[in-house]
Amino acid sequence: MTVSQIDEEVAKLLQLKAQLGGEDGKHVFVLKTAKGTRDYNPKQMAIREKVFNTIIGCFKRHGAETIDTPVFELKDFDIAGQYDPMIPDAECLKIVYEILSELDLGDFRIKVNDRRILDGMFAMCGVPDEKFRTICSTVDKLDKASWEDVKNEMVKEKGLSEGVADQIGEYVSMQGGMDLAERLLQDPKLSQSKQACAGLADMKQLFSYLQLFQVTDKVLFDLSLARGLDYYTGVIYEAVLSQMIQAPVVAEQNGALPGDEASVSVGSVAGGGRYDGLVGMFDPKGKKVPCVGVSIGIERIFSIMEQKAELLAEKVRTTETQVLVASAQKNLLEERLKLTTELWNAGIKAEVLYKKNPKLLTQLQHCEETGIPLVAILGEQELKDGVVKLRKVASREEVDVPREELVEELKRRTSKLP
Amino acid sequence: MTVSQIDEEVAKLLQLKAQLGGEDGKHVFVLKTAKGTRDYNPKQMAIREKVFNTIIGCFKRHGAETIDTPVFELKDFDIAGQYDPMIPDAECLKIVYEILSELDLGDFRIKVNDRRILDGMFAMCGVPDEKFRTICSTVDKLDKASWEDVKNEMVKEKGLSEGVADQIGEYVSMQGGMDLAERLLQDPKLSQSKQACAGLADMKQLFSYLQLFQVTDKVLFDLSLARGLDYYTGVIYEAVLSQMIQAPVVAEQNGALPGDEASVSVGSVAGGGRYDGLVGMFDPKGKKVPCVGVSIGIERIFSIMEQKAELLAEKVRTTETQVLVASAQKNLLEERLKLTTELWNAGIKAEVLYKKNPKLLTQLQHCEETGIPLVAILGEQELKDGVVKLRKVASREEVDVPREELVEELKRRTSKLP
Incomplete structure (x- = not known):
């Protein structure tokens, strides 16, 4: 039975469900059918459920409320009071860390940067204000493209001088932790930017909380992280699986030839950041409201888990019968x-x-x-x-x-x- | 903040989520926003989650697989082997019993009947074959209309003789358990219908399993249950809350005047039946496949639970923080x-x-x-x-x-x- 046949079956079932449901809207439906009518979907569903349960379990551990699937909200904190904005940011990173660890997707890194550090760096390197946005999206390509290609685009397509591009190139190759934030606060160029200094001070503070949260082994302050989105105003971050999942020995037993380059191709699986300005849009009075978001790429995670289960020839239980x-x-x-x-x-x-x-x-x-x-x-x-x-x-x-x-x-x- | 404003906010958040999600499809999203941006939805969400968790928990206890939310499937049994079709039917009733008990919606009854008993009864009372369907849907109105109105419709609108209608009227007033099935197997008219006898024998068997499953206190064999659907081929059933939920004393403390007729209006909350012929449609080879369905009216259950929580001034927790x-x-x-x-x-x-x-x-x-x-x-x-x-x-x-x-x-x- 092919996937499209299954989809068709499911569509029929859903239609049937609607009929059975009569006039009063949504129904939950149980079927008892004979063997052979379908045999594949429950495995996918079991994987989806595992992913959802892990994510929802983690959100609940952190006091989150569901406001609408798939949107959750962490507890309301008093913004008028004396609170440190970096704590919720750190908690978001802790959440991503916990979810990716629990799902056991392989080794990962969470890259962090700050919009203000990027903007300050661009200014100090001599990028004209009106080019911040376009240069930012060029920098964002560094995770897939080489520095040469990125520099080429900056100079030939976007009209930066080679000197300016090279200065940017020096910064965006930097990676580290709290030490890097401290070092850059002393950097002759960056320390002249108020914006960059504010971002770097917050980055230091962020790492101090990340230490308390015991997640610094996977978090990397990376100046090349740019996430080409306009509305982030502070910390930005992105989680990437740091290596391909290799087909292990068992795959050979399932027909893969030794040396087969069986692997699961993966990329960014979660991301987010602070976007205080944007949320102001949502407020009836247009107030600026502090807001930090975590976005988990569940479809990507599903497909990684499915491919992994297939590669490892894992038996996925589709019921929980004890x-x-x-x-x-x-x-x-x-x-x-x-x-x-x-x-x-x-x-x-x-x-x-x-x-x-x-x-x-x-x-x-x-x-x-x-x-x-x-x-x-x-x-x-x-x-x-x-x-x-x-x-x-x-x-x-x-x-x-x-x-x-x-x-x-x-x-x-x-x-x-x- | 009104419900429509909340909906609007949620729509904006979902749109934001989609933007944050970038190119790779569905994302799960966590927000940390300041207090005051919304204050109502999490309570509804908590109720929805409780209902879903109860239903899903029950399905899992019975070995169900999820094939697509909200469609579940109970374990595959070997239809070629020697099995008793009434066991899965009884298990469906057990499931409805467990869910309604756990949700604590108030007292309920599960009415059962069998399509074959209805058809046999119509035939023996002298209803012409081509009128079975339309008379069936008239009988189905008995839960809301009086026998006089139903009889009127049969005679004046649908052209049955008064004698035939009265014979039907006698049967559809009957309610009971296994004893009623045994009695009707001896009934001079019904016992002449092969169809009715097959249905009544299965009904006896069903009740024997319902006794083992310890649910007979809420299950009622009711000859007026007709569920106006064409594709049921055997057992049919429907769960109804048997009384209004009355506003209790605490409601007075919340501003309700003594004597206020505050109550939650309820109706059918679950139903289903056997539809062996229909599922055959889904089979690529057109085979007839035995199939029993349970359909839970979750939207109706949500609104009952919400109204109940309001009436009882219940505090609904929206987080699970310990x-x-x-x-x-x-x-x-x-x-x-x-x-x-x-x-x-x-x-x-x-x-x-x-x-x-x-x-x-x-x-x-x-x-x-x-x-x-x-x-x-x-x-x-x-x-x-x-x-x-x-x-x-x-x-x-x-x-x-x-x-x-x-x-x-x-x-x-x-x-x-x-």
Whole structure:
């Protein structure tokens, strides 16, 4: 089944959903269909859900409110009071750090810069005011193009003198941390720009908070970061995966030839900055309102995760079922349904096969196919003894658990599962 | 700020999000804005999230896969094998039962019937084949209209004889459980219809599973349930809230006069059925595929929950923050940020005020306003002793907790919170 066929199926289902929903708008819909009608989408959906849950979990850990999917808002702080604007900026970087670490996308760097440092640098290097914007977007190409190409564009297309371009070239090759901010505050040229000094002082302050937040190992003050957007007024940042994800050895087992350059091409996966001026637009009285934004490139992250799962031949579970209620003997459907009900009522994610007399092998195969880690097995003897045989699918270990302790035992065991 | 203004703001934010997102599609976006730019939407969002989490949690407990929001699919069962089709039908009813119980919307009933019983009944009462559909939709009006009005429509508009209408009237007034299915299997007229008998036998079987699933207290076999949809082929069902939600005594304290008939008007909140024929449409080979659907009227549920929250003057929390890291003395910003980082890194939902030297009262007020249940207070003495003062906001109880035990203590306490 191709992706477009799946899309078509899903479209039909959604249409059906709308019909079933009748007149009163949006509905959530559950289908029970037979095997074979589709077999691919749930894996993608499981990946999407994992990404969303990680992001939403992180936002919530930081006190964010949802104002509309996919827009979240972090807690309201009192702007009239005495507060340090760099704390929310640092918290945004902490959030990006946490999300990218948790998603385990590979090594990453978060580049930071400040619009005021860029503007001050351009001014001190002798770029005319009216060319700041266009030069800024040329600098922004440095992550993909060489300095020679960028310089060429500055000089030949945008009319800078070679001397001015070379001065810019010296600055935009600089990378570092708090030390770089300190050093540039002493820089003979930059220190003459009020704007640049304000930006550099804030950068120092930002790094002091980043140290407290324990994220400086991935954050890089990079003067070439320009993010070609007009409305940033202060700190800007961008997270990039710092290396390609290489196809590991297991890929060979899946048909890739040794030496195949199988890799996932990646770029910027998150970004943002401070844009105090812009948000003023939104205020009915036109007031300037401090605002910091984080933007997470979820579509890009989805596709990286999907490609990674494919490369690593990862088994992506599409359900979260913790236990299958099974029987080894015939005529125990009722007992299986009773036990399943007990588990559902206790909040355990449980399944049961709908066959009257399924073979034990069939039931165990279902667990292996769908990744259910535990099986609760009932037989005449277990029923007589008031126990359930609890089997770990992976190790085949079995242990008899008293029926009244089963829920607790399952909760204990599943809290340890990934 | 009115709802339409909020919508406008959100639209602007979404537009901004799209701009920030750059070229690579969908982004998740976090904003930190100042207080006052909006004040209403997060409450609605919190209610929506609660509803969605309840529904999704229930679906997952039953092994459902997401194939596309808002479409879920329950596990694939082997239709070729020996399975009982009434088990999935019963599980759908169990799911509706669990969701409505958990959402605590008030007392409810789930009416069930079977398309085959309706068709068989129409045939045995003497309704011509070509009028089944139109008579079915007339019967479906019985939940809102009186029998007299319905009979009138059957006779005067749809041309049934009065005798035929009266026979239908006798059947559609019947309600019960497994006993009713058993009784109707002996009914002189219905027992002559093969279709009706098949439906009634399945209804008996359905109720036997519903007993095992412990949901028969809310499920009612109701011969007037017709759900005017053509594609159902077997069991049909619909959940209705069985009484209005009355404004309780607390509403008086919020300005409602005693005797005010404040109530939330409700109707059908979920429904579904079996439609084996329809799903065949979706199969590339046109095979008939067994399929049972659950459709949850989430928009209706949202509005009931919102009205209820307003009536009860319920405080809806819009964040999930478990603890505020606070200080009673000056110059402890660094220590507060350090402790907050410790908590974030341990997965605790924590906030800290962005002020350098906030008053303790301001910090406690923030907790009361936003419903944060716990405060971790740092002072010179606590730092010296290696402890944190943990305060319950509601009861003002305080206890010193060794710093290295704080995360465990918070996890222990917050696992008990609602």
